[in-house]
Amino acid sequence: MFVRIDLESDVPIYTQLTNQIMEGIATGELKPGEALPSVRSLAADLGINLHTVNKAYTILKDSGFVQIHRQKGAVVQSGGMPPADDAYRERLAEQLRPMAAESLGRGMSLEDWLAISRASFEQLKAKREGSQLS
Amino acid sequence: MFVRIDLESDVPIYTQLTNQIMEGIATGELKPGEALPSVRSLAADLGINLHTVNKAYTILKDSGFVQIHRQKGAVVQSGGMPPADDAYRERLAEQLRPMAAESLGRGMSLEDWLAISRASFEQLKAKREGSQLS
C-alpha cells in the first residue's frame, strides 16, 4: 500500500488517511472500480485501529469518492466523481482565505502565491497523466 | 471591533480569532503599532473567555505578527512582519496539497483552480490598497 502515516503529526490519523486516499484517486493511482483494502487489513498494515480506518472510509463515502458494498468492501467511485459545484468552490475559497491572508501579511506577491498554488495542482496533475492515458 | 465569531463552526474559536486578526493585519485594517483590545475587553465583547482570546494572541505573538508589552497590551508588529521564507512556503504547499487533490479529483481544471486561488489573494490585496496608500 502507498499510505504513510505520521504518528508525530498533529493532523489526525483519519485525516491523513482520507487525504492520501483522495490524492490516490485524484492522481489515478487508484482507478474507478478498484477495491480499497478492507478496514481490518489496512489497519493491521498501518498498525492502527480498525475504527480509525473506517472513519476515513466513511468520510470518503459521504463525500462521494468511494462506494461501499456492504459485504464486498470499499471501492473507488465508478459512477463519476463528485462535481466541483458552487457549494464546493465556496468551501474551497473559505479554506484558502486565511492562507492567502497569512501569505499577504508575510509580504508575498500575487505571483509567488500563484506559483506555489499552481505547483501544488500541477504536481498532482502531472502524476495523473504519467500513470495513465487521459 | 471587526471580529465575528461563529459558535456553530467546527473551527475552534481561537483559530477564528487568529485568522481574522491576521487578515486584519494583512489588509492594513490593523496597522503596525496599533493596539489590539485587551484580552478581557475583547473576550467580553465577544461573549467568550479571556483565555480563549489569550490563546489567539499568544499564537500571533509566537508567529511574529504581534508584539506583547506585558503591561501595555498587544500591538501589531511594528518591526517588520515575519518573512515568507522557504520554511513557510513549504508549510503552505503542504497545506495546499490536499485541497488541490480534492479539486483535481472533482474534475476542476488548472485554470479554475488558479482563478479561485487568485481571487482569494486579490480580494485581500485590493482591500489593503483601498484602505491605505501602499
Add this chain to the structure above:
DNA sequence: GTATGTGTTATATATCTAATATAACAGTTG
C-alpha cells in the same frame, strides 16, 4: 453448511484539545 471475510454497530476506556470559571500575581499607569 460451516467457515471466512465484508462493513457496521455497540460499549468502554484513555488521552488530548477546546472552552470556561475563578483567582491571584507582577508591573505599569492615572
Add this chain to the structure above:
DNA sequence: CAACTGTTATATTAGATATATAACACATAC
C-alpha cells in the same frame, strides 16, 4: 492607592481522537 495590562495556576466540562473487544448481518468459498 486604584485600575488596568498580560500571565500563571487550578479546576471543571465537553468533545474529539484513538484504541480495544465483541457482536451482528450478509455474502461468498470450500
